[in-house]
Amino acid sequence: MHEGIIIQARTGSSRLHNKILLPFCGTRRIIDILIDNIKKDNPGKRIVLATTDRPQDDVLENVACEAGVDCFRGDEKNVLDRFIRAAETFGLERFVRVCSDNPLLQTGSFQRLFDEHDARPADYVAFGFRNGLPTIKSHLGLFAELTTLEALRKVAATTDDPLFLEHVTIYLYTHPQDFSIRLLPLPCELEERFDLRFTLDTAEDFALLKDIYEAYANLPEKTPGNLVELVSSKHEWKETMLGNIKKNAK
Numbered sequence: 001m002h003e004g005i006i007i008q009a010r011t012g013s014s015r016l017h018n019k020i021l022l023p024f025c026g027t028r029r030i031i032d033i034l035i036d037n038i039k040k041d042n043p044g045k046r047i048v049l050a051t052t053d054r055p056q057d058d059v060l061e062n063v064a065c066e067a068g069v070d071c072f073r074g075d076e077k078n079v080l081d082r083f084i085r086a087a088e089t090f091g092l093e094r095f096v097r098v099c100s101d102n103p104l105l106q107t108g109s110f111q112r113l114f115d116e117h118d119a120r121p122a123d124y125v126a127f128g129f130r131n132g133l134p135t136i137k138s139h140l141g142l143f144a145e146l147t148t149l150e151a152l153r154k155v156a157a158t159t160d161d162p163l164f165l166e167h168v169t170i171y172l173y174t175h176p177q178d179f180s181i182r183l184l185p186l187p188c189e190l191e192e193r194f195d196l197r198f199t200l201d202t203a204e205d206f207a208l209l210k211d212i213y214e215a216y217a218n219l220p221e222k223t224p225g226n227l228v229e230l231v232s233s234k235h236e237w238k239e240t241m242l243g244n245i246k247k248n249a250k
Contacts, residue, residue: 003114004046004092005038005144006083008168009100010076011056015202020100021059024210025217030103030200031060033213035067038098041107048095050086052076078165080156087149094148097168101200102141103213106224113146116184123151124172128183130191134173139245140190141199142224145169151179189225196231197241201248208240 009031011018020031038047047069051060054076064071072089074082087095094117096110109127117125126145128134135143147169155164155171158178164171172179190196200209212231219226231237 002046002091002093003095004048004087004090005042005096005098005110006048006050006086006092007034007038007098007100008050008079008083009057009060010052010054011059012052012054012076013101013201016200016206019200019206021063022206024103024206025213031063031100032067033103034098034100034105034107035063035069037105037107038110039067039069042110045110046070046090046092048072048086048090048092050074050082052082077162080152080165080168083168084149084152084156087152092149094146096144096146098144099136099141099199102198103200103209104142104198104216104227105144106142107144109143112184113144116182117146120182121180122182123148123179124169125182125184126173127186129186132183134183135186136169138194139197139199139248140193141197142190142227143186147172154179187224189228193228195238195242195245196228197245197248198227202244204240204244205248208237208244212237 009020013019021029024030049060049064049069050072051057053073061071070090072086074085096113113125124147126134127143136145151172159171173181200206215230216227
């Protein structure tokens with residue numbers, strides 16, 4: 001099965017414009033860090049940066065070119081169509097979907113998604129909490145999700161609701177009667193941790209994640225457990241994170 005990784009990216013975030021292009025760790029930007037980590041942890045996998053066809057996102061096409069990954073440009077609001085056409089263009093039957101605003105994404109976990117899909121094929125494979133909530137619906141920001149071109153084509157043929165066109169996979173896991181859904185167990189140290197926020201929406205998130213990332217990058221071993229311990233050791237980080245969770249509903 002032809003497979004790859006599709007990164008969803010744009011510069012036009014309303015809450016923090018250009019957030020993935022701002023200096024984050026020294027001169028490195030979040031998009032640079034993300035692409036580098038994906039390439040390192042997923043050798044041989046096709047990587048596609050799927051951005052919009054708006055002129056302001058020309059810069060992201062340049063980023064893809066400089067990083068040596070593919071680029072696809074499509075509709076800004078109909079992200080579902082953008083993913084379908086990106087997969088068709090590059091011959092991907094299944095792919096891991098990546099949100100570009102998660103600097104601490106555990107890119108080494110992608111192969112687990114492919115392996116689980118090999119073992120028991122499904123329309124949607126992701127990590128999830130015991131209560132059935134996929135991590136994409138939490139503030140965690142540490143894991144990606146796998147789906148197939150066939151599944152997204154079925155969604156596109158079923159609905160034109162703007163919610164499902166903008167949020168690529170939500171129709172899949174909210175309609176388990178129509179799609180096969182597999183949620184993989186989280187590492188035990190992340191279970192029930194709805195007090196953690198490693199995703200990026202606002203300037204407050206950016207400042208906090210910048211500090212966390214710099215400290216995490218210096219750890220000899222980088223695991224979710226060590227990341228949780230790191231955050232738990234800083235009272236001010238925990239308080240800021242909880243405040244950001246309250247202000248930014250998922």
